[in-house]
Amino acid sequence: MxxxxxxxxFYAIPILIGVNLLTFILFFVVNSPDDMAVSQLGHKYVxxxxxxxxxxxxxxxxPLFFNSQERGGDALTETIFFTKSVKLFAFDxxxxxxxxxxxxxxxxxxxxxLAVALPTFVVGIWVNICVALMVVMFHATRxxxxxxxxxxxxxSISSLFYIIGGQYLVAKTWKLVPISGFNGDIQPWKFLLLPxxxxxxxxxxxxxxxxxxxxxxxxxxxxxxxxxxxGASELRILFRHILPNALIPILTGVVIVIPTLxxxxxLIESFFGIPGLGSYMLDAIxxxxxxxxxxxxxxxxxxxxxxxxLTDISYTWADPRLRLN
Amino acid sequence: MKPLLLxxxxxxxxxxxxxxxxxxxxxxxxxxxxxxxQVFSTRVGMVxxxxxxxxxGIALLDSLHFRRALEPVAGSPHGxxxxxxxxxxxxxxxxxxxxxxxxxxxxxxFALDSFEKQDMKDDAGHTYRGFPPLEHAGHHLSNAEExxxxxxxxxxxxxxxxxxxxxxxxxxxxFFLRRSPFPWSASWVTQGVVICLSVWLVSISRYxxxxxxxxxxxxxxxxxxxxxxxGVLLGTLATLIMLPIAVSLGVMAGYFKGWVDDAVQYLYTTxxxxxxxxxxxxxxxxxxxxxxxxxxxxxxxLEKADARFLALCFILGVTSWSSxxxxxxxxxxxxxxxxxxxxxxxxxxxHQRILMRHILPNVTHIILITFVLDFSALVLAEAVLSYIxxxxxxxxxxxxxxxxxxxxxxxxxxxxxxxxxxxxxFMFVLVLAANLFSDLVRDAFDPRSGAGRSxx
Numbered sequence: 001m002x003x004x005x006x007x008x009x010f011y012a013i014p015i016l017i018g019v020n021l022l023t024f025i026l027f028f029v030v031n032s033p034d035d036m037a038v039s040q041l042g043h044k045y046v047x048x049x050x051x052x053x054x055x056x057x058x059x060x061x062x063p064l065f066f067n068s069q070e071r072g073g074d075a076l077t078e079t080i081f082f083t084k085s086v087k088l089f090a091f092d093x094x095x096x097x098x099x100x101x102x103x104x105x106x107x108x109x110x111x112x113x114l115a116v117a118l119p120t121f122v123v124g125i126w127v128n129i130c131v132a133l134m135v136v137m138f139h140a141t142r143x144x145x146x147x148x149x150x151x152x153x154x155x156s157i158s159s160l161f162y163i164i165g166g167q168y169l170v171a172k173t174w175k176l177v178p179i180s181g182f183n184g185d186i187q188p189w190k191f192l193l194l195p196x197x198x199x200x201x202x203x204x205x206x207x208x209x210x211x212x213x214x215x216x217x218x219x220x221x222x223x224x225x226x227x228x229x230x231g232a233s234e235l236r237i238l239f240r241h242i243l244p245n246a247l248i249p250i251l252t253g254v255v256i257v258i259p260t261l262x263x264x265x266x267l268i269e270s271f272f273g274i275p276g277l278g279s280y281m282l283d284a285i286x287x288x289x290x291x292x293x294x295x296x297x298x299x300x301x302x303x304x305x306x307x308x309x310l311t312d313i314s315y316t317w318a319d320p321r322l323r324l325n
Numbered sequence: 326m327k328p329l330l331l332x333x334x335x336x337x338x339x340x341x342x343x344x345x346x347x348x349x350x351x352x353x354x355x356x357x358x359x360x361x362x363q364v365f366s367t368r369v370g371m372v373x374x375x376x377x378x379x380x381x382g383i384a385l386l387d388s389l390h391f392r393r394a395l396e397p398v399a400g401s402p403h404g405x406x407x408x409x410x411x412x413x414x415x416x417x418x419x420x421x422x423x424x425x426x427x428x429x430x431x432x433x434x435f436a437l438d439s440f441e442k443q444d445m446k447d448d449a450g451h452t453y454r455g456f457p458p459l460e461h462a463g464h465h466l467s468n469a470e471e472x473x474x475x476x477x478x479x480x481x482x483x484x485x486x487x488x489x490x491x492x493x494x495x496x497x498x499x500f501f502l503r504r505s506p507f508p509w510s511a512s513w514v515t516q517g518v519v520i521c522l523s524v525w526l527v528s529i530s531r532y533x534x535x536x537x538x539x540x541x542x543x544x545x546x547x548x549x550x551x552x553x554x555x556g557v558l559l560g561t562l563a564t565l566i567m568l569p570i571a572v573s574l575g576v577m578a579g580y581f582k583g584w585v586d587d588a589v590q591y592l593y594t595t596x597x598x599x600x601x602x603x604x605x606x607x608x609x610x611x612x613x614x615x616x617x618x619x620x621x622x623x624x625x626x627l628e629k630a631d632a633r634f635l636a637l638c639f640i641l642g643v644t645s646w647s648s649x650x651x652x653x654x655x656x657x658x659x660x661x662x663x664x665x666x667x668x669x670x671x672x673x674x675x676h677q678r679i680l681m682r683h684i685l686p687n688v689t690h691i692i693l694i695t696f697v698l699d700f701s702a703l704v705l706a707e708a709v710l711s712y713i714x715x716x717x718x719x720x721x722x723x724x725x726x727x728x729x730x731x732x733x734x735x736x737x738x739x740x741x742x743x744x745x746x747x748x749x750x751f752m753f754v755l756v757l758a759a760n761l762f763s764d765l766v767r768d769a770f771d772p773r774s775g776a777g778r779s780x781x
């Protein structure tokens with residue numbers, strides 16, 4: 001098992017190098033640091049001196065790949081590529097363009113993100129499974145057809161609508177919870193309730209529809225027919241035969257998102273004022289802080305790759321037929 | 326009048342043309358004809374297809390742009406005509422100047438007065454605070470109490486015209502298609518409803534703002550309808566850009582295997598490991614920097630917006646091909662093991678010919694399903710991207726921009742609900758129609774996915 005994980009980790013290295021090169025090309029070759037400086041300093045009436053000063057302050061005044069003015073190893077390390085891109089591998093994200101340490105920001109903002117995303121994820125799966133089970137119980141009736149129609153309808157509603165509608169209804173009209181904000185010490189659940197609720201409801205449409213298909217796939221298997229022939233009641237078939245078997249594809253399917261829960265949700269966090277990584281990214285995009293965007297791209301792909309590895313492990317764990325090699 | 330061709334206009338017409346050609350070509354295959362028969366033999370299929378065609382039709386009408394000639398200035402040399410910088414489309418003409426009736430600021434649906442108080446002078450010249458009457462609403466009324474009776478009367482007249490138009494348009498269809506095995510009546514009902522609604526909307530809009538006005542005083546109903554073009558174009562163009570990349574790479578990876586397969590897999594794993602929204606945001610920001618640094622490339626403001634729009638389509642296309650590529654690779658792997666491909670190899674058929682004749686036709690159903698599914702996802706994504714600030718240019722009408730501009734309106738007192746409702750409603754209808762239609766297409770073309778649906 002350990003050897004397998006180590007091998008998968010080695011597979012991940014070329015992907016991370018690819019991500020790194022791609023972001024480097026996007027951020028430094030497509031648009032030169034001079035372009036960025038001009039756009040950061042306000043578009044018109046920018047003097048070349050101001051551009052140079054900005055570049056020096058943010059460490060962009062080095063050559064891209066090869067510094068011919070330095071000697072030995074420094075010729076490679078004293079470059080933008082090394083200081084801005086290679087150092088990401090050591091989780092050294094450097095400083096944002098407003099001068100804050102990105103690594104510290106990430107490590108403090110991770111927890112509020114997780115506080116919203118983890119309950120949304122867990123409650124969401126549970127609710128979706130319950131709804132899907134209920135629909136499957138009434139399979140091939142009119143209720144089932146209408147339920148599928150409702151799922152598609154729920155999927156067709158913009159996620160912005162869920163958030164704006166939820167804030168309006170629950171927080172403004174009924175005044176049950178604060179509209180937005182976050183406080184880790186005093187009654188944090190009060191601030192988390194609405195974002196989690198909105199996140200769960202917004203996911204029912206696609207989630208429950210997908211789980212319904214998985215349940216029905218299991219319901220067509222031979223062992224279900226055998227159980228029915230032996231006289232097991234429909235409820236027993238559903239809960240003792242179909243549910244445990246359908247849980248395997250459900251769980252292996254959702255494993256991939258677990259690591260990315262740290263990144264939080266862009267929309268939810270910005271609407272509800274939660275100081276997590278999602279709103280961090282959004283602020284960075286709005287203030288065109290490319291240093292933060294670059295670090296988040298790298299962090300996001302690391303988490304995604306961890307998710308891929310976890311998925312592979314969960315497959316082998318769930319299905320003994322798939323041996324580790 | 327002088328026609329103005331935007332790049333996106335050219336592309337959308339080319340796209341619709343090539344899609345029609347593609348479908349006509351597909352019709353030759355009896356198997357595929359059978360699948361389509363299955364889709365259209367349901368009422369849902371007919372209704373959703375009609376709605377999608379209405380949206381596409383509106384988008385096409387809205388893509389015929391022109392600039393109006395200005396009134397000749399006295400004393401200017403003969404024969405020289407100047408053109409306004411405002412760009413209109415055929416749809417604007419058909420909507421009878423709905424977009425030109427601006428108010429000062431917010432006003433509620435069917436309101437006669439503005440939504441916000443303002444300093445006004447009465448007849449004696451005293452200043453007081455009150456709601457100023459709207460410029461383009463209810464001027465034909467003698468007093469405000471008549472309003473709802475007037476709306477009802479006008480609606481009744483409009484409805485009669487609507488029914489008349491419906492009969493004129495649906496009558497010939499009925500005459501030619503009454504013996505058709507497809508449930509055309511469902512489509513006719515939808516067409517009738519759409520025709521009546523649009524006649525009603527255009528005729529009532531002369532006297533009232535049906536969905537009110539937004540912060541800048543623009544008619545919300547007009548804005549929502551203008552958003553259709555953006556949504557439809559984005560959904561189709563982005564998919565069109567993504568298809569050739571995904572299909573060619575996927576088919577090659579599945580067919581040639583070996584290092585080609587490794588390279589393609591590496592490419593799409595790398596690309597999909599980057600959080601999509603960040604990649605899109607970063608690319609759009611970089612393009613924005615480029616546009617800002619080269620302002621002299623574009624003569625009209627709309628052309629700049631159009632360039633940004635096309636860039637967004639391009640970016641969405643380039644960043645979203647990985648999932649389709651994965652599907653096509655898997656399918657090709659399966660197909661290339663089949664007997665008839667092996668036989669073709671044995672006969673010495675060239676790779677190119679095998680790919681074109683034996684493999685590509687057998688993955689078209691995946692392409693088709695993805696096309697319809699991605700369409701609705703892209704329409705929804707547009708709203709989110711515009712909210713984040715990396716979407717459509719603010720000068721271009723789009724649902725995302727409407728929602729973005731209205732995000733704090735629900736926290737006002739009294740609530741301004743009509744801008745959000747207008748945008749969400751038009752978006753919801755399109756996405757719902759596309760989603761329901763894609764379900765039908767998938768059930769027909771890919772029997773496995775709908776395993777549970779028809780089984781007992």
